[in-house]
Amino acid sequence: MDELRERNIVLAKICEQAERYDEMVKAMIEIATNSETELTVEERNLLSVAYKNVIGARRSSRGDYYRYRAEFSVGNQRKDAAENSLCAYKKAAEDAEKLPITHPIRLGLALNFSVFYYEILNNCEQACKCARVAFDSAIAELDTLSEESYKDSTIIMQLLRDNLTLWTSNNEGEKDTAASPKGDKK
Helix, strand or coil, X not given: CCHHHHHHHXXXXXXXXXXXXXXXXXXXXXXXXXXXXXXXXXXXXXXXXXXXXXXXXHHHHHHHHHHXXXXXXXXXXXXXXXXXXXXXXXXXXXXXXXXXXXXXXXXXXXXXXXXXXHHCCXXXXXXXXXXXXXXXXHHHCHHHCCHHHHHHHXXXXXXXXXXXXXXXXXXXXXXXXXXXXXXXXX
8 A cells, every 4th residue: 555545544534533524535535536446445434434424514504504594584485494404404314323322413413403493493392302312312322422522522412401401491481371370470
């Protein structure tokens, strides 16, 4: 194996550990385009990991983009932006299933998707379900967190928990208000 190829493999592995997937893709493309032989199994796996992470993050970003548009739109534009956001988040969630449950990208996606359900679709139940599943699953796997992603993952988990607390307290407050007779304020 030539020296440049070997250096790019090492670089790709370092990029993976640092979660710098765009740079990992560049290193692997360098290998693929400058090689006269087929990629090895290890090289194909590195390329696959790089692209899955880059694409997963971008799909989440696409959902976020449409969610932001929906926040500031009205009528059919809001409806279209919400539908586009939902499709992008669902596809990103499907792709994120390939990542570890505690991976910051997967947790961040769950956080943003749950906010979408709560703020755009006004579906508190689905928002809480999305956030709770992500949080509970990650808590169960907390001991498997790598040192590199521990801080990011735990910060996102805290945000998930904070949202759950806020949303469930808001929801209970609304139920209490709805259950109390009108005009009977003590």
